[in-house]
Amino acid sequence: MFLHSRFLHPRNVSRAIEYYSLLSTNHANPLAQRTLGLMYATGLGFKRDYAKALLYLSFAALQNDVIAHQTLAYWHSIGIATPKSCDDAVYHYKAVANKAIELWKTGPPGGLTLPPTKIRLPESLGGIYGPGASGPGAPSKALPQSHEHQKSVRDIFEISAQEGDHSVQLELGNIYYTGTRHTKPNHKKALKYFLSAAKAYPGKKPVGEMSPTLKHKVAIASMAAGYLGTMYWRGEGVSPDPETARQWFERGEELGNGMSLNGLGMMVLEGVAGFEKDKSKALQYFTNAIQKDYPEAYVSLAELTLQIGSPDALASSLKFFSQAAQKPPASPLTLYRLAEFHEKGLGGTPKNCATALGFYKSLVEKADWHDKSLLRAFEHTERDTPADWESAFILYLFAAERGIEVAQTNAAWMIDSGYVGGVTLNTETVGDSPAAREVKVKDPSDPIVGGALEVHANDLYEVALVLWNRAANQGNVDARVKMGDYHYYGIGLKAFEAMEAEAIKVAGEEEVKKEEENGGKAAYDLTGFAGSLKKLAMPYLSKQNAVLSEPRFDKAALYYQVAADEASALAQWNIGYMHENGLGVAKDYPLAKRMYDMSLATNPEAYLAVHLALTQLSIKTFFAKTSAFAAQYLSREYYKKLLKKYNLIEEFEQFEKVGDEHIKGALPKSVDEHLVSVGGKGAVGGSKMTGGSEHDLFGEVAGDAVVVTVLSVVIGALFLWRRIMPVPVVRPVPVVPVVAAAPETVSGSSGSADRVVSSRSTSRSVSPARNETSNGNEGILRDEGIAGAGSSTN
DSSP states (O other), X not given: OTTTTOTTOOOOHHHHHHHHHHHHHHHOOHHHHHHHHHHHHHTBSSOOOHHHHHHHHHHHHXXXXXXXXXXXXXXXXXXXXXXXXXXXXXXXXXXXHHHHHHHHHTSSTTOOOOOOOOOOGGXXXXXXXXXXXXXSSOGGGGOOOOHHXXXXXHHHHHHHHHTTOHHHHHHHHHHHHHOOSSSOOOHHHHHHHHHHHGGGOOSOOOSSOOOHHHHHHHHHHHHHHHHHHHHHHHTSSSOOOHHHHHHHHHHHHHTTOHHHHHHHHHHHHHTOTTXXXXXXXXXXXXXXXXXXXXHHHHHHHHHHHHHHTOTTHXXXXXXXXXXXXXXXXXXXXXXXXXXXXXXXXXXXXXXXXXXXXXXXXXXXXXXXXXXXXXXXXXXXXXXOOHHHHHHHHHHHHHHHTTTOXXXXXXXXXXXXXXXXXXXXXXXXEEOSSTTTOEEEESOTTSOEESGGGOEESSOHHHHHHHHHHHHHTTTOHXXXXXXXXXXXXXXXXXXXXXXXXXXXXXTTOXXXXXXXXXXXXXXXXXXXXXXXXXXXXXXXXXTSOOOBOOOOHHHHHHHHHHHHHTTOHHHHHHHHHHHHHTSSSOOOHHHHHHHHHHHHHHOGGGHHXXXXXXXXXXXXXXXXXXXXXXXXXXXXHHHHHHHHHTTOOSOHHHHHHSHHHIIIIISOHHHHHHHHHTTXXXXXXXXXXXXXXXXXXXXXXXXXXXXXXXXXXXXXXXXXXXXXXXXOOOOOOOOOOOOSSOOOEEEETTEEEEOOOOTTOOTTOOOHHHHTTSOHHHHHHHHHHHHHHHHHXX
16 A cells, blocks of 8 residues: 555555564565565665565565466576576476466366566657658558547447448458557447457358459358357357357357368367267368468367377477467467477477576466566556555556566656656754754665655666666567767766676676776756756756766667667667767778668658758768868878978988978978969968868868758758748640730639730739640640730730
């Protein structure tokens, strides 16, 4: 109650710890032990201590706490608080997987329905970086629709379904049967729409070639029959009725539906609905369903193959399960069997602990009937109050320790977006009288942030950085880019680098030595006008009081490069920018251009940012080439080579010592005249080209950044304006002769009106009737033709 603020109790983490400690110490309660372990791991109410967290979770796992097993499995798989061990990870994951399969078998025929898909909070805003910011293709075209938009579409579908559109009826049946983010499953409505869709083709399957329209109707009716047979057999939206289910399956069989064939095979295998048990007949049904490419038929055939027990049963079963896994969504039984095959080396496949680990992890995260925390967390976010966001954050934070990538992303995103946070609590008021009272820090070595959450950290970005890192290591490309951002700005690095060193130490590897200058806590001065500008430039500082360290451009470039290789347009642009400016990597203009081009090719919606960057890069390239030319041909070395070439100085060693004086006026007249004759500029005449550096020749190029930026913005704006300008369509227009002085009656679109059209009428004096049959550009071209014709008649 106190931790999750339930039953109208205000959140009080300290009180929650007292009760959990009492339950753990006096009653060995596994829930209390697991919760205390997770609080130590996340720094919630305690200073982060993975050693104590491991101890509490191990005691909970000994009492078969499923969530404790899952957490320990993830920790062993990547080496958190313990050396990395695939065997130990598989042991813990298998304990959870066995529980999941037991629950799955308690369901109706075909197994228990899987929990709803985990929801990523950033998707409602178009992703971690917003719509169209990253990813291949055109990301903004694939944005998730809002609840209101989906409801409007669903209402339109229902109107079409009531008017007899069988395709829409089948689609609505699917929506209500499986559910979506904004539509809860409703089996009664699904049954109603499937019954209507089954009427798309009431007869038997036609013989011979069918027209496209007839083929479409048959496909709709067959799919509806398969769903109806499944729902009647499983008792979804209606009482279980195997006989009616058999009728619908047989109807689907006539129309060639794979789901119906698989259903009949399962009925024959179990001997229900009037069928006698017959493995041979069931085998034929499953084979026919596979020919219709129905994924579940592969699972049914694999299980039947194991039951028959032929000499090559294991190898054949492995092949069928592997084929089923390639057709998502894979069933829990498929994942479980494949994990067993690779763990034990069955079916001719060698033992592969890593592969088995992947299948077990996928199973326990997909079939998580034992864990409702992510569903509750999302419900908290929908209520959208500060207390609910905090409750959701705690649930996501605990789930993140179990290795659930969606939870890791959601918790980090909530910190990054400012949904959680608050004032520092690590202070106390000292003094009796109001005048003598002062606020002092309790323990400077253990800061507490996050308001009522009482998170022990320098700031919440330290927590977010760890979460982004773990999500990135599970394939989240945008999380990898976030890792680069945090290192680029120097956010959350102090604790993260300490955890990295601890992980390396636990793994038994050589500890990496950190440079002292990169561990500073106050690398930026955020006071005054300059500090305000920095806060504007760094969006993180406007959301939380981030503790900034010295930026690590080298590591930022490394993370960006990895994300760029994974087709992140944003990372490709970032690494191009770093190559352009030499931040963390060598300055390389050609490579920077290549990365900018790759960013545009990956995501065409980045055209404005890419073209602005390319414009600035081209200007820098011009200055660089000009500077190189000047350094080569207008330097002291060039003069020395020139003088030696023409033997104009007898004592070259003396020139080495007093070269600057010779250039300014001590050179012989013959030298000066020779330089002028070959198109150069006389040194005696006052030339200041004394072989200085690039800055001597052109001034501070970096100081022209403002001019370059303004020019880039102007060019980019012109480029964007040009893209949105309509392109006129030029078509040949016949010349219409017009009598010079004859009046003409023109009819307007809204009524009749008399107008005299002169032979020299402008392009705007045009009949509206003509514009009704042509676009605007074509109308203008015709008007000009008429005006020209009138002029020619004169």
